[in-house]
Every structure is written in C-alpha cells, then in structure tokens.
Amino acid sequence: MPTQPRAAAEPGSREEPQDPPQDRTATLIGSVQRAMRLLESVAAHEQGAPAKQLARETGLALPTAYHLLRTLVHEGYLRRDKGLFFLGEAAARLHSSGAEQKRRSMVIDTLAGWRDSIGAPIYYAVYRDGEITVLSVSDSVGSPAVEEWADFRQTAHAHAVGQCLLSQLDEEARRDHLSRYPVRSLTPYTVRDDKALLRRLERVGRMEPVLERQEYALGVVCAAIPLTMGSTAATVALSLPSHQADRLLPAVQWLQQEIGRLPEAFPLSISI
Structure with missing residues (x-):
C-alpha cells in the first residue's frame, strides 16, 4: 500500500521535523x-x-x-x-547488588541440590533479633515442604528447626524466648511444658542434630543440623513423611557430610 504524503506544516507552525x-x-x-x-x-x-x-x-x-x-x-x-x-557510590551499589545476587544463587542452588539428592525438602533458618526466621525453603512437587499451619516463630518448641536454634542459645536467651512464646501442645507428641523443653535442650550436645517426630505436625518427622556462623544461631533442616522415618538418620548423616564439605567462604549467612 502506498504511503500517504506528509502534510506540509502551516505557515507559522512551530512543528519541527522529527527524527525517525x-x-x-x-x-x-x-x-x-x-x-x-x-x-x-x-x-x-x-x-x-x-x-x-x-x-x-x-x-x-x-x-x-x-x-x-x-x-x-x-x-x-x-x-x-x-x-x-x-x-562512585551508585556503581559500587551495582557491584554489591550483583555480588549479593550471586551469593543468593549459590545458596539456592546448593539447597536445591541437597533436596534432589535426599529426596526431601530442605529448610534454612536463623535466630535473629529474638525471632525464628526461615530464610529459604527448597521443596518440589514430589517432596513438598511441611505446611506452616501454626506460626513457626511462635512454635519453636515443637519443630526441629526451632529446637535446634534454641539449643544454640544460652539459658537466658532461651527463657526470654519462652516468656514470649510459651510451650503449647500442637499434637499428642509435643513437649508438655517449658521445664521439659529446657531439660531436653540442655541434653543436646554442641553441633548435634535435633530430631523431632510428629511434634509439630502429625505424619511428619524432621531433623535440623546446627550451623557454625559466628554468633548467629543457624540451621539446615529436612522433613519426611512419618512412614519414611527410617530414612531420617541416613539423610541427616549425608547432609552433615555435605555441609562439612562447604568452603569456609560459602555465604549461608546471607538473607535470601
């Protein structure tokens, strides 16, 4: 189709030719x-x-x-x-953002690799400013994460992630946490009171994994492995259906070995 010729600008018009x-x-x-x-x-x-x-x-x-x-x-x-x-500062922020994104990708890829190797969802959490914070969950359709039906922050006493993080705190910090989030029963297997929980936490050896069986959710068993990250309490955890409970300990042992192989500079301390 032929193009229409452009109308000429009227005399006195301020219209100027436009670049293509x-x-x-x-x-x-x-x-x-x-x-x-x-x-x-x-x-x-x-x-x-x-x-x-x-x-x-x-x-x-x-x-x-x-x-x-x-x-x-x-x-x-x-x-x-x-x-x-x-x-300048703006260029430095760009560089910092790029480096941060690279570290995030490293952590996410590592958690996903562990998930696929074990065939179980993997959780990464820290205790920060008096709160349980789950920073990342790597699950899949075949290995779904535990449904958070009761707030993880308020139920640290009932799940492996929370118990592992509390076990890394001193007694004063543990009691402070329980004063804000007291023990309450979630299932018939949940620890019954603060004293029983504190006794259990005292028995957890340094850098020992914590196992939990149906205390947070019926039909689920969990394990959490403490991480050494300076003064920050952190953990990597996994969960399995209770009918696969026999897989829990071998999975924990394998995961401990993999964590031990991580280079010292591996950025698990970042917020994902």
Whole structure:
C-alpha cells in the first residue's frame, strides 16, 4: 500500500521535523554503550584517570567523553577528585547488588541440590533479633515442604528447626524466648511444658542434630543440623513423611557430610 504524503506544516507552525524512531533509538543505545565503556575504563584505574586518558582508551571524542563523564558524575556512578575520575557510590551499589545476587544463587542452588539428592525438602533458618526466621525453603512437587499451619516463630518448641536454634542459645536467651512464646501442645507428641523443653535442650550436645517426630505436625518427622556462623544461631533442616522415618538418620548423616564439605567462604549467612 502506498504511503500517504506528509502534510506540509502551516505557515507559522512551530512543528519541527522529527527524527525517525529508529534513529533516536540508535542514538540512545549508542550513548549507553559509550557510557558503559567509560565506566569500564574508570574501573580499570583504581587510582583514578583524567578525562583525556579515558577518551583515548575508549576511542571517544574528548567533548563527547566530557559530556558523558559529567552525566555519570551527576548520577553518582562516577566521582571527580582533582581532575581524576573514580567509580562512585551508585556503581559500587551495582557491584554489591550483583555480588549479593550471586551469593543468593549459590545458596539456592546448593539447597536445591541437597533436596534432589535426599529426596526431601530442605529448610534454612536463623535466630535473629529474638525471632525464628526461615530464610529459604527448597521443596518440589514430589517432596513438598511441611505446611506452616501454626506460626513457626511462635512454635519453636515443637519443630526441629526451632529446637535446634534454641539449643544454640544460652539459658537466658532461651527463657526470654519462652516468656514470649510459651510451650503449647500442637499434637499428642509435643513437649508438655517449658521445664521439659529446657531439660531436653540442655541434653543436646554442641553441633548435634535435633530430631523431632510428629511434634509439630502429625505424619511428619524432621531433623535440623546446627550451623557454625559466628554468633548467629543457624540451621539446615529436612522433613519426611512419618512412614519414611527410617530414612531420617541416613539423610541427616549425608547432609552433615555435605555441609562439612562447604568452603569456609560459602555465604549461608546471607538473607535470601
């Protein structure tokens, strides 16, 4: 179909010719590419670099480099000091966010690998600011996680995750927690009172796993393994249907070995 000719602007009209959309897009993309090249060039100079050197390294005309550098400084991606350009706070945040995302992915992939190897859901939790916090759950259709029918934060006495975390606290911290979240029966197998729970926690050896059988939910058995993370109480746990209870101890032993193989720098301490 032939295109219609564009009507001429009326006399006195303020309408100006517009660039074709593809030209504007190309200009915008080119500007972004040039700005990224400048950022990469600045990042290569820890001691900073002047505009002329950056323009030369990136193959940009000096006026173009100056314009982009000023824009990047204004937006916080660069900072200028005594004629030299350095990476700014915004660029540092980008780097930090990327590194954090990489650490998150490492943890999520590791938990998923354990889940698939054991054939059971895997939980990662910490005790932070006086509260039980489940940071990540890795389950699947074939190995679903335990339904949180009663708030995990308020029922630490009844599940392996909570008991494992409480066992890592000192007596004062345990009593403080129980003063806020007292023991209550969830199933016929739940520990009966605070004293019985405290006695049980005292018997848990350092770095020993905690096993729980149908105390939180009928038909489910769980185990939680303590993690060494400085002063933070943390745990990795798993759950199984009660008819597979014979798999619980072998799964715990396998998981302990896998945790022991993790490098010291492995970022399990992050919030997922």
